[in-house]
Amino acid sequence: MKLSIDRQIYSDACISKVVYWLSAQYAIERTLDGTIETLSISRNDGHPFDETELRSQCLRLLNDYKLRQTIDDETRDIRTILYAKAFADDENLTVE
Template sequence: MIKAELKSEGTFRFIIDASIFNEGVLTKALYWYADSFIIYWSKDDNNIYEVILELKPNANKMYTYEYVTHKFNQDLIDYKNRDLVINETKDIRNILYVKAFANNDDFEDFNLVSEK
């Protein structure tokens, strides 16, 4: 995140660098705020997202600037980390899926422990 500010009571503005947090990460992080906030977001030509969270009138909880800023930043980092792990382990997962659903005769099992 680059910047966070309190625009007015119950309205929070975040400026986020899209080269750090991609649209998928941002979407996943924002999903959990849709129950209590109206979400506005846009992306400019400089690869920067502007996100505005506006508290819904029927929200049953008051949110402080410190809480929302901390929580949203943590959520962005959490989903960024999940995205990295998914991408790093994609090939291993695919191999396991293929092996799990394939006929056992199609694969040879290799003994990785040398016999003496």
């Protein structure tokens, strides 16, 4: 099965996370042509699989990881401040 993904929509990190979770059951080859990444997917055990179901699962995972990446990107600074306040032994860490 082949799945084409536009890197302008889904980042390398998002795609890598999807590949990571699928790799328990599937062998996935990644090729990049311009902004289009193609995943060539086959079962590790060689058994047939439901391509429609897997395509749907991939898109769901991609969308979830894209949302998570947006949350991470938008909250990186406040998270750093939060952890610094929680764990740095520095009473001067006060937000002005």
